[in-house]
Amino acid sequence: MSDHRLRHRLTLALAAAALVLVGGLIGIAAKATNNETKTVTSATPTVSTAPVDPSVAAGAHDFVQFACAQCHGLQGRGGVSPAVPALTGVAQQLTAAELRSIINHGLGESSNPTQPYMPVWGAVMSSTQVDDLVAYLRAGLPAVPTAEPTPLPQNQGTAVEGGALYIRYGCVNCHGINGLGGVPNPQSPDKTIPPLSGADFRKQFNTDEKIIAVIRSGSVIGKAPIVSMPHWGGIIPQAQLQALVAYLKTLK
Ligand code: HEC
Numbered sequence: 001m002s003d004h005r006l007r008h009r010l011t012l013a014l015a016a017a018a019l020v021l022v023g024g025l026i027g028i029a030a031k032a033t034n035n036e037t038k039t040v041t042s043a044t045p046t047v048s049t050a051p052v053d054p055s056v057a058a059g060a061h062d063f064v065q066f067a068c069a070q071c072h073g074l075q076g077r078g079g080v081s082p083a084v085p086a087l088t089g090v091a092q093q094l095t096a097a098e099l100r101s102i103i104n105h106g107l108g109e110s111s112n113p114t115q116p117y118m119p120v121w122g123a124v125m126s127s128t129q130v131d132d133l134v135a136y137l138r139a140g141l142p143a144v145p146t147a148e149p150t151p152l153p154q155n156q157g158t159a160v161e162g163g164a165l166y167i168r169y170g171c172v173n174c175h176g177i178n179g180l181g182g183v184p185n186p187q188s189p190d191k192t193i194p195p196l197s198g199a200d201f202r203k204q205f206n207t208d209e210k211i212i213a214v215i216r217s218g219s220v221i222g223k224a225p226i227v228s229m230p231h232w233g234g235i236i237p238q239a240q241l242q243a244l245v246a247y248l249k250t251l252k
């Protein structure tokens, strides 16, 4: 080997060694910063801090917020009601376009008022939220930290429990905060999803039984794109229906 080539090789080897050294230093520095962040967040050491695709993460939160998890099970694993399928295989069975269409338009209402059906979400959700849900379903419904249903307060009375259930079952997405209503439902006769508060509501739904009946059996006011009241029969247990009523009766 000529002198010139040998020198060239040595330079390359030195450069490579320097790179390894710098890389190591960066690694040590990164570890030090990591350790710092770890001490700050050490209250929840079991929660993974690995980055999640933002769209998949948003979809996981939407899946909880819109109560998909209450009918289809946590992470779509099923087991809630024999009428509701698990969603763990949908990435293989349905295209993104098919999933988007099912979420926007539902799959048709069940004629049996005690049987849950896939609700129509098109008027209630933005297209970004639908896209995120599709990304989450197509990613196989992975576990995403803090995408968890609202916890239920214990031993604090039925109205407090009912307030948490109102969030957990996603009633708030359609009937608004404090049951004030106002969520647009453009193709329906009223053009809006009704409030669950106010004089008109109280006059029409003047007994616990009437309120429980409509929550359990829903009310179909037309085909998609009209949003109807979902059937929660077989999904929400009787004691929780009573807690929801207790909460609704605290509203203005
Ligand atoms: C009130 C209960 C209920 C809620 C809430 C609900 N679903 Fe469904 N969903 C159903 C039922 C029941 C079916 C089966 C309908 C059928 O086959 O006619 C279904 C079917 C589906 C399907 C088709 C599955 C397949 O294998 O064909 C998808 C996808 C789906 N739901 C996604 C969602 C998403 C996403 C949400 C939340 C935005 C959601 N669902 C909320 C009850 C529900």
Ligand code: HEC
Pocket (backbone or CB within 6 Å): 119, 120, 121, 124, 166, 169, 170, 171, 172, 173, 174, 175, 185, 193, 194, 195, 196, 201, 205, 211, 214, 215, 219, 220, 221, 227, 228, 229, 230, 232, 244
């Ligand atoms: C996907 C949207 C949606 C969700 C989620 C939803 N509702 Fe409804 N709800 C409606 C619509 C639309 C109506 C109006 C039906 C009609 O006019 O016949 C309605 C009607 C009602 C009524 C009768 C009020 C009236 O004036 O007709 C009650 C009570 C009610 N919902 C309670 C609930 C509770 C409790 C939850 C949560 C467990 C819930 N809803 C979740 C859409 C929804």
